[in-house]
Amino acid sequence: MTDCQFILASQSPRRADLLGRYGLRFAVRPADIDESRRPAESPDDFVLRLAREKAAAVEGAGLPVLGADTVVVLEQDVLGKPRDRDDALDMLSRLSGRAHEVLTAVCVRNAQRSETLLSRTEVQFATLSSAQIQAYWNSGESAGKAGAYAIQGLAEAFVTEIRGSYSGVVGLPLQGSLGLLKLFGVEPPVWSVHE
Numbered sequence: 001m002t003d004c005q006f007i008l009a010s011q012s013p014r015r016a017d018l019l020g021r022y023g024l025r026f027a028v029r030p031a032d033i034d035e036s037r038r039p040a041e042s043p044d045d046f047v048l049r050l051a052r053e054k055a056a057a058v059e060g061a062g063l064p065v066l067g068a069d070t071v072v073v074l075e076q077d078v079l080g081k082p083r084d085r086d087d088a089l090d091m092l093s094r095l096s097g098r099a100h101e102v103l104t105a106v107c108v109r110n111a112q113r114s115e116t117l118l119s120r121t122e123v124q125f126a127t128l129s130s131a132q133i134q135a136y137w138n139s140g141e142s143a144g145k146a147g148a149y150a151i152q153g154l155a156e157a158f159v160t161e162i163r164g165s166y167s168g169v170v171g172l173p174l175q176g177s178l179g180l181l182k183l184f185g186v187e188p189p190v191w192s193v194h195e
């Protein structure tokens with residue numbers, strides 16, 4: 001903790017991997033919050049609120065705290081992490097042959113200030129056969145991923161087009177997140193983000 005630059009308020013191994021690549025030093029303290037959506041809450045407002053709540057739920061002890069949230073939005077419906085097999089198969093069938101958006105909100109805060117960003121990436125999926133969807137579920141990748149897929153895994157083969165931040169789909173848009181951390185004086189040792 002003494003050597004840390006910030007706290008990562010996330011249980012997601014993807015977020016820790018993405019930040020760890022740049023040599024940043026952080027402690028992982030997952031936030032335990034209610035992730036349900038409020039009635040009539042827009043997808044943008046929903047992810048922004050959850051990122052803020054995750055960052056606020058963890059004690060920084062003087063260090064900045066980073067929280068993030070990722071959802072898939074298909075025709076105004078928000079697809080979070082699948083509850084079970086049927087939910088995952090249903091999500092993948094709905095994503096098949098269509099374009100969707102992946103929203104990731106990031107919040108960094110300390111006692112004095114709180115800064116947020118919203119990353120929006122458009123992803124087009126090829127048409128998937130039910131055998132492919134079933135095989136994908138069997139791979140085990142769906143669990144714990146918004147929209148029941150992982151672009152960094154086998155589901156990369158489903159993607160015909162992507163417009164926006166790739167790391168935003170994986171769970172943490174790097175260009176923007178490093179920029180937010182820089183506002184709090186946190187920079188990778190051999191890297192700096194230029195405006």
Ligand SMILES: Cc1cn([C@H]2C[C@H](O)[C@@H](COP(=O)(O)OP(=O)(O)OP(=O)(O)O)O2)c(=O)[nH]c1=O
Nearest residue numbers: 010011012069070145146149150151169170171
């Ligand atoms: C779309 C997509 C999502 N995901 C992941 C990123 C997030 O970890 C997860 C969405 O769930 P989140 O609730 O955003 O995050 P989490 O529960 O994993 O971790 P925490 O709340 O503690 O920060 O889906 C991928 O890994 N690949 C993908 O292609």
